[in-house]
Amino acid sequence: MEWSLDKVQKGAQPRVNDSPAAAEAVEKNVLMGKVEDWVAWGQANSLWPYNFGISCCYVEFASSLMPDYDLARFGAEVIRATPRQADFMVIAGTVFRKMAPVVQRLYDQMLEPKWVISMGSCANSGGLYDVYSVVQGVDKFLPVDIYMQGCPPSPNSFHHAFTLLQEIVASERRSASWIVGPEGVQKIARKSQRETMREKRLDIVELRSPDEV
Amino acid sequence: MNTEALDVTAMQQDLARSGAVIELFNKFGESLFTIQITADEIPTLWVSRAHSYGVLNFLRNNINQPYLLLYDLTAIDERHRDHREGQPSSEFTVLYHLISPSRNDDIRIKVALDDADLVLSTVSTLWRSANWYEREVWDMFGIVFEGHPNLHRILMPSTWKGHPLRKEHPCRATEMEDFNLTDEWVEEEQEALRFDPEKWGIETDTGKDTDYMYLNLGPNHPSAHGAFRVMMQLEGEEIINSVAEIGFHHRGAEKIGERQSWHSYIPYTDRVDYVAGVMNNLPYVLSLEKMAGIVVPERAKVIRIMLCELSRIMSHLLFYGTFAQDLGQMSPVLYMFIDREKGYKIIEAITGGRQHPSWFRIGGVAQDLPRGWDKMVAEFVDYLPKRLDHYNDMVMRNSIVKQRSKGLGSFTTEEGWDWAATGPMLRATGCDWDIRKKRPYAGYDQFEFEVPEGVNGDIYDRCAVRVEEMRQSIRIIKQCLDNMPEGPYKADHRLTTPPPKELAMQDIETLIQHFTTVTWGPVIPPGECVVPIEATKGMNGYYLISDGSTSSYRTRIRTPSFAHLQMVPFMGNGLMIADLIAIIASIDFVMADVDR
Ligand code: SF4
Numbered sequence: 001m002e003w004s005l006d007k008v009q010k011g012a013q014p015r016v017n018d019s020p021a022a023a024e025a026v027e028k029n030v031l032m033g034k035v036e037d038w039v040a041w042g043q044a045n046s047l048w049p050y051n052f053g054i055s056c057c058y059v060e061f062a063s064s065l066m067p068d069y070d071l072a073r074f075g076a077e078v079i080r081a082t083p084r085q086a087d088f089m090v091i092a093g094t095v096f097r098k099m100a101p102v103v104q105r106l107y108d109q110m111l112e113p114k115w116v117i118s119m120g121s122c123a124n125s126g127g128l129y130d131v132y133s134v135v136q137g138v139d140k141f142l143p144v145d146i147y148m149q150g151c152p153p154s155p156n157s158f159h160h161a162f163t164l165l166q167e168i169v170a171s172e173r174r175s176a177s178w179i180v181g182p183e184g185v186q187k188i189a190r191k192s193q194r195e196t197m198r199e200k201r202l203d204i205v206e207l208r209s210p211d212e213v
Numbered sequence: 214m215n216t217e218a219l220d221v222t223a224m225q226q227d228l229a230r231s232g233a234v235i236e237l238f239n240k241f242g243e244s245l246f247t248i249q250i251t252a253d254e255i256p257t258l259w260v261s262r263a264h265s266y267g268v269l270n271f272l273r274n275n276i277n278q279p280y281l282l283l284y285d286l287t288a289i290d291e292r293h294r295d296h297r298e299g300q301p302s303s304e305f306t307v308l309y310h311l312i313s314p315s316r317n318d319d320i321r322i323k324v325a326l327d328d329a330d331l332v333l334s335t336v337s338t339l340w341r342s343a344n345w346y347e348r349e350v351w352d353m354f355g356i357v358f359e360g361h362p363n364l365h366r367i368l369m370p371s372t373w374k375g376h377p378l379r380k381e382h383p384c385r386a387t388e389m390e391d392f393n394l395t396d397e398w399v400e401e402e403q404e405a406l407r408f409d410p411e412k413w414g415i416e417t418d419t420g421k422d423t424d425y426m427y428l429n430l431g432p433n434h435p436s437a438h439g440a441f442r443v444m445m446q447l448e449g450e451e452i453i454n455s456v457a458e459i460g461f462h463h464r465g466a467e468k469i470g471e472r473q474s475w476h477s478y479i480p481y482t483d484r485v486d487y488v489a490g491v492m493n494n495l496p497y498v499l500s501l502e503k504m505a506g507i508v509v510p511e512r513a514k515v516i517r518i519m520l521c522e523l524s525r526i527m528s529h530l531l532f533y534g535t536f537a538q539d540l541g542q543m544s545p546v547l548y549m550f551i552d553r554e555k556g557y558k559i560i561e562a563i564t565g566g567r568q569h570p571s572w573f574r575i576g577g578v579a580q581d582l583p584r585g586w587d588k589m590v591a592e593f594v595d596y597l598p599k600r601l602d603h604y605n606d607m608v609m610r611n612s613i614v615k616q617r618s619k620g621l622g623s624f625t626t627e628e629g630w631d632w633a634a635t636g637p638m639l640r641a642t643g644c645d646w647d648i649r650k651k652r653p654y655a656g657y658d659q660f661e662f663e664v665p666e667g668v669n670g671d672i673y674d675r676c677a678v679r680v681e682e683m684r685q686s687i688r689i690i691k692q693c694l695d696n697m698p699e700g701p702y703k704a705d706h707r708l709t710t711p712p713p714k715e716l717a718m719q720d721i722e723t724l725i726q727h728f729t730t731v732t733w734g735p736v737i738p739p740g741e742c743v744v745p746i747e748a749t750k751g752m753n754g755y756y757l758i759s760d761g762s763t764s765s766y767r768t769r770i771r772t773p774s775f776a777h778l779q780m781v782p783f784m785g786n787g788l789m790i791a792d793l794i795a796i797i798a799s800i801d802f803v804m805a806d807v808d809r
Pocket of ligand 1: 055056057058092093094119120121122123127128150151152153484
């Protein structure tokens with residue numbers, strides 16, 4: 001970013017105050033960066049979840065808000081009862097056919113930018129419920145940013161998913177206006193957790209015996 | 214073979230001699246009935262369609278100590294069933310399971326129907342609870358109940374084609390046309406969800422110069438505790454009329470029972486009342502064990518009871534917190550979730566799971582208790598009562614809570630029976646109907662505990678009963694802790710699943726037996742059985758029909774929440790919207806327990 005509030009005069013020397021005090025003051029008080037970077041940073045650290053749950057997974061989602069787990073640590077405790085005020089939606093539970101039009105409408109009511117976490121096997125793929133009344137995965141009709149495995153996933157893994165979402169929100173770029181750059185979201189290609197975690201997981205060779213608490 | 218036949222006749226004679234059956238025979242003549250023998254030894258009588266209403270009316274209204282509780286009303290598609298020995302021919306059977314509280318006795322009435330003529334008269338005039346049950350049977354089987362006030366679909370969307378529990382209806386979504394959500398489809402479905410008061414027989418004319426307002430609460434509302442909705446007709450803040458609509462959480466659990474092996478269905482039971490963990494496994498395995506004749510060892514029984522009572526505490530704590538929250542208290546739920554985490558620690562240490570342990574097995578439990586369990590449990594039972602005292606000051610003695618819950622949403626014991634209320638809902642009216650005491654199952658007769666009762670049957674009392682129940686559960690858990698028997702944790706029986714490994718390696722026969730039980734699953738002998746239990750929310754039971762194969766022929770899940778949710782309009786009409794929220798909270802239902 002190269003600009004200044006002063007009129008640039010050709011050939012003029014820039015006014016420089018090179019006293020150490022001035023340098024320190026600048027260092028402490030001035031931050032520079034792109035607007036979209038700051039916006040992304042702000043968004044990632046104050047995500048407001050939509051208080052939405054369909055079935056069992058919601059109980060674990062609720063647990064993750066509670067004192068033992070404390071989602072507030074991540075700046076996301078402001079659960080909203082209306083989609084219009086929320087930044088992201090956790091599909092916590094089974095997506096029923098009878099519920100699908102409702103879920104779609106609620107999603108539509110959220111303002112852009114918005115993100116979706118698919119929590120648990122049911123929302124991922126139908127899970128245990130390959131049955132007439134269940135949609136086989138919420139991604140049949142909604143774009144999903146994070147998939148969480150588990151039936152239900154524990155509150156800890158919800159936090160894991162949430163921090164991954166924060167990374168996405170912080171790294172994705174949306175140009176401030178179509179005049180400045182291309183419209184829409186610029187998605188960043190991401191590695192799956194399976195790949196990222198492989199080494200670490202392979203290191204685990206001993207599991208705790210279930211005979212002992 | 215001969216001795217077996219003799220046994221059956223002897224049993225039939227026994228049943229024929231039992232109370233209500235004699236009275237029915239005296240009243241209507243013996244020739245009207247066919248007796249069926251079932252594994253649960255509940256007198257089961259077949260009666261023709263022409264006489265069914267009369268018989269049911271007699272049992273409900275005219276007999277001494279009447280059958281006030283319509284425990285269950287459901288149907289069976291019999292068209293593919295092989296083992297129907299001694300039963301009249303039938304393509305679709307409607308069955309009524311009735312309970313007489315004063316006799317503490319059950320009776321089952323079955324009516325045979327032809328596929329070509331699926332019509333029967335309604336009993337919603339005899340039991341108010343029958344309304345939803347009949348709608349469910351219509352929705353799932355296509356059986357018409359003549360005279361029913363509003364026979365609409367209840368679980369499936371009103372746009373659905375077909376009746377899912379008929380054998381020809383596909384079970385899997387992947388066997389059906391791909392799901393494709395288009396804008397038109399969303400519009401259509403949304404339109405079908407539009408509330409039309411006339412469809413529900415609701416008078417729209419105020420008789421004044423004003424109009425009613427209609428308000429739709431749900432299917433996604435933060436204080437509705439799940440995916441269901443109440444459509445209200447309002448005059449100002451007052452609810453004139455309301456209709457509850459369910460089915461947004463129908464996971465086809467009954468249909469799935471027909472495709473899973475007996476053993477691999479256990480995880481599905483956890484997900485029915487999804488806040489009550491292993492408590493859900495119990496009625497299912499009890500019913501199977503009764504059919505298979507498995508005797509569960511003492512240690513397994515006590516382990517089961519301990520975990521069930523722990524689950525009851527977990528469920529009640531969740532209720533307690535969210536109840537307080539719905540009445541405007543923000544903090545209790547935060548405290549109670551801390552306690553729930555402590556409970557989860559124990560459940561996790563013992564079962565490896567948190568919310569859905571799926572840990573009971575046919576014939577016992579999945580594994581023995583881990584070393585050190587007793588210390589954890591001892592700490593918990595020591596810790597919780599003090600917390601409950603604290604909550605008592607915080608919630609139960611709070612004057613706002615009292616004002617918002619005392620004297621509201623109340624009903625009498627009589628009305629409770631009529632609506633098929635059970636569990637704390639019913640006990641809050643001052644009734645001691647707790648089947649752990651009335652007909653002890655799974656070893657509850659060995660424990661000392663009280664059955665807490667309310668007085669007024671209002672919102673406050675329902676909460677008070679559950680709070681006291683937690684203390685009683687702690688008492689039971691203490692007794693488990695002090696008296697845990699030694700011995701095996703699963704039964705020594707060939708249908709125990711998975712079978713004890715020690716039995717596998719004796720000879721080729723035992724090896725084959727072990728191999729087939731593990732790979733295909735056990736084959737449960739043909740029969741019908743239900744063993745109701747006192748679950749966290751009321752009477753829960755799995756009515757299972759085995760046709761002598763590796764999976765069930767029909768799985769019927771009778772859940773308390775279904776009956777309770779039906780009472781919402783009954784309790785809420787005439788009150789304010791805010792009272793309705795309190796009523797909904799006080800029912801303590803779980804949508805999966807309603808819609809299954
Ligand atoms: S994934 Fe499991 S826990 Fe979550 S909603 Fe589905 S069945 Fe329930």
